[in-house]
Amino acid sequence: MxxxxxxxxxxxxxxxxxxxxxxxxxxxxxxxxxxxxxTYCRHGLKIIEAVPVEHTLQEPRPLCTLGRDDPxxxxxxxxxxxxxxxxxxxxxxxxxxxxxxxxxxxxxxxxAGIEEYWAGVNDLMxxxxx
Numbered sequence: 730m731x732x733x734x735x736x737x738x739x740x741x742x743x744x745x746x747x748x749x750x751x752x753x754x755x756x757x758x759x760x761x762x763x764x765x766x767x768t769y770c771r772h773g774l775k776i777i778e779a780v781p782v783e784h785t786l787q788e789p790r791p792l793c794t795l796g797r798d799d800p801x802x803x804x805x806x807x808x809x810x811x812x813x814x815x816x817x818x819x820x821x822x823x824x825x826x827x828x829x830x831x832x833x834x835x836x837x838x839x840x841a842g843i844e845e846y847w848a849g850v851n852d853l854m855x856x857x858x859x
Contacts, residue, residue, distance in 0.1 A: 735760075736773030748773035766815065774824040776835060779815040 736759040737755055738746035740761065747753050750771040768777035 735775065737769050737775070738773045748775065767817070767820075770825045770827075770830050770835075772825055772827050772830060776820055776824060777817050778820050780818050 736746060736748065736756075738748040738754070741747045741753070743758055744755050745753055746756055748771060752772060754773070767775045770776050819832065819835075821854075825831070838842050
C-alpha cells in the first residue's frame, strides 16, 4: 500500500518499492504481499483483474480444469482452462489518474495492438498466397 493505494513493484528497501517505470513509492512493511494475478499499469496499479477476483487471492493456483493434476504443468490449451488463464475484466473505477494512463489511453493501446496483430496476419497470408 502506498498512500492507501495498492501498488506492485520491486521491493528495493524495507519501506520502498520501485515500479516498472522506475518510480519509487514509500510503503508500510505490514502491507507487503505477493501481487495478485492481473495486469498492472506502469505506476504499479492493477488495471485488469481475474474474474472472479477470488481466483487469485493469495491462494495456491487452482488445478488445471482440463484434467491435469500436476500444478507445474504447462497447459496445452490454456485459453480454455480457467485455472491457467482466468477470465478478466477492467478494474472499476479506473485506479490510475496519472497523465497518459487513463482508461481511454489503455483502450487505445489495446486497439492499436489488435490492429497491429491483424495487419501482421494479413501480411503473412498475402505473402503465403503470392
